[in-house]
Amino acid sequence: MHESSLPGGFVNAVVRVGDTVRRPASTRTTFVGDLLRLLEASGWSGAPRYLGMDDEGREVLGHLDGHVAWEPQQPASVSSDESLVTVARLVREFHDLTAGSPLAGGREVVCHNDLSPKNTVYQLSGGELRPTAFIDWDLAAPGARVHDIAHVCWQYLGLGPSVTDVAEVARRMRLIVDSYELTDRQRLVSTILWWQDRCWRGIESQADAGDVAMARLRDAGVVRQVQTAYQWVLDRRGVLERSVQ
Template sequence: MAWEQRQPAAVSSDESLVAVARLVREFHDLTVGTALAGEHEVVCHNDLSPKNTVYRLVSGALRPVAFIDWDLAAPGARIHDVAHVCWQYLGLGPAVVDVGEAARRMRLIADSYELSERQRLVSTVLWWQDRCWRGIEAEADAGDGAMVRLRDAGVVREVQRAYQWVSDHQGALERALQ
C-alpha cells in the first residue's frame, strides 16, 4: 500500500508480483519511441517499490493498479526498473531467509515482464544498490538535509548489507534466471 511501512501479505504474493511486472511492462511499452524516452529504450520510474504502488481490491485480493511518486522518472533501460522491482518488492537483502525462494520469485518477475536480458538482472540490482548508498552519502556530505537524515537513520548501512547479501548469493540468483 502506498507509503505504508508494513505491507499486507497480499502485496508480496506471487499474483501481485506478476501484476506489478506486467504493469511495469505496460508503462514501459507506452513510452518506447516517444520524445520522453529520447534516445533510450523507455521512460523509467526509477523508484518502484510497494510504497510507491497503489493497490485495490480485485476479486477480493489486493492487486497493483498504479504507481505514484514519479519525481525520479527519466529515460533509461527497461532492466533498470525490473531490477529495482526485484530489489524492493522481494526485499533482497539479509532479511531473506530462503535464497531459493527469492531466486524463484526473481525469475517470476523476469518471466512476467518478459525480460530478454535477464543475464544482467542480478548485476543491475547490485548497480542500483551501489548507486543508492553512494548517492545518499554524496548528497549527505553536500549538506542535503533529507539525505543526512537517511544516513543518520542507518539507511546507508542497510543498503550496503543488502548489496553484500545479493553479492554473496549472486550465483544462485543468476542460475534461477537461466
C-alpha cells in the same frame, strides 16, 4: 481547502487537498508532467494525472484511491505471487507506451527509477489487494528496461539479510522477469548491485553536500542497510543469476 499530510513521505512533504495531491516542484517537474500526460493520453490508468502547478508553486496531481504499502508490515496479498505478476505487467505496460517516444531520448524506455511497494497503490480485487498504479514519478528518466525490473526485484522481494529462503526468492525473481518477458536477463543481477551501490553512495554524497533529507536518511541507518543488502546479493550472485536464465 483543507490540507492533510500524506504518510510515508520521508524525503518530500506531500499533502492531499480534496481530490488532488500537492508536492514540491523540482528540476524534473516539466519532464514528469510531460510523461504523466503521455500516459494519460494513452489511456493508461497506472499513474496519477498531472494537473499543473498551484499558487504556491507545487505540482498538482490527481489523487489515486487505494492502499499504499509504506509501512513495514503489510497484508500477505501485497507480496503475493499474484501481486508480483501484476507489478511486472504494469511496468511492461508503461515501458511499452514510452518506447520510441521523444521522452525516451534515444534510450529503450522511460524508467520510473524508484519502483517499490511504498510507491505502489493497491486496490481490492476479488477480496485481495492487487497493484493498480505507481506514484512518485519524480525520478523518472530515459533508461533501459532492465533498470526498472532490477529495482522491482530488489525492493518488492526485499533482497538482503532478511531473506531466509534463497531458493524461494530466486523463484520469485524468475516469476517477475517471466511476467515482464524480459530479454536482457544476463544483466539483471549486476543491475541490482549497480542500483544498491548507486543508492548508498548517492545518499552519502548528497548528505555530505548538505542535503537535509539525505542526511536524515543516513542518520536513520539507510546507508548501512543498503550496503548490507549489496553484500547479501553479491554473496549469492551465482544462484540468483542462474535462477533467471
